[in-house]
Amino acid sequence: MSSDSKVILFEDLAKHNDKNDCWLLINGKCVIFHVISLSDEVKDLSVKLPGSLIECLATPPSACSPIISCIKTSLVYDVTSFLDDHPGGDEVLLTAAEKDATNEFEDVGHSDSAREMMGKYYIGEIDASSIPKEHADRPPSAAPRVVNEPNSGSDFIIKILQFVVPLLILGVAFALRSFTKKEE
Numbered sequence: 507m508s509s510d511s512k513v514i515l516f517e518d519l520a521k522h523n524d525k526n527d528c529w530l531l532i533n534g535k536c537v538i539f540h541v542i543s544l545s546d547e548v549k550d551l552s553v554k555l556p557g558s559l560i561e562c563l564a565t566p567p568s569a570c571s572p573i574i575s576c577i578k579t580s581l582v583y584d585v586t587s588f589l590d591d592h593p594g595g596d597e598v599l600l601t602a603a604e605k606d607a608t609n610e611f612e613d614v615g616h617s618d619s620a621r622e623m624m625g626k627y628y629i630g631e632i633d634a635s636s637i638p639k640e641h642a643d644r645p646p647s648a649a650p651r652v653v654n655e656p657n658s659g660s661d662f663i664i665k666i667l668q669f670v671v672p673l674l675i676l677g678v679a680f681a682l683r684s685f686t687k688k689e690e
């Protein structure tokens with residue numbers, strides 16, 4: 507992120523949605539920055555991109571202070587020049603245009619090096635108030651529901667029967683045996 511980072515309206519982002527011009531909206535993430543000294547560099551943290559790690563240049567390296575910075579703004583990336591090189595293909599990127607693509611991006615589990623690459627394509631921040639509700643990113647989906655939940659009652663009955671039926675058979679066999687013994 508450069509200090510001359512521009513604020514982009516959602517309606518402008520949505521216009522860049524094809525192979526010749528593709529912008530993506532992806533939320534920033536918490537990242538660890540290593541800085542040599544808080545006083546010298548902390549003011550710069552607000553203008554660093556998610557994933558861009560500042561090299562620890564201090565000697566010894568332990569003189570570096572790691573700082574976790576959470577950047578919550580939605581960042582815009584112009585990935586037009588990356589479409590052909592994207593390891594996941596251009597189609598996924600094109601379908602992720604015109605909306606908040608954060609979940610799609612995170613669901614893939616992109617590597618740290620993928621996140622570092624994003625810096626190359628960063629062009630600005632979205633004006634959050636311009637994002638229409640229907641295009642806002644959905645919160646991560648809840649844990650998957652147990653698919654056979656509605657059958658859990660019948661499952662219980664089956665388990666009981668599995669236990670009871672052998673007992674019944676044993677009981678009947680025992681009763682028959684004692685009955686035939688009496689007749690002798």
Ligand code: HEM
Nearest residue numbers: 583593594598599602607610611614615616617620623624
């Ligand atoms: C600026 C944005 C993006 C960059 C720089 C980027 C970069 C990369 C890189 C480097 C990889 C290789 C695997 C890795 O290192 O993680 C990758 C894989 C992939 N990416 Fe992206 N990506 C971006 C956005 C997206 C988005 C928005 C989506 C989904 C809509 C996506 C879907 C995928 C998929 C499906 C793969 C293949 C994963 C696999 O085969 O295991 N990417 N991406």
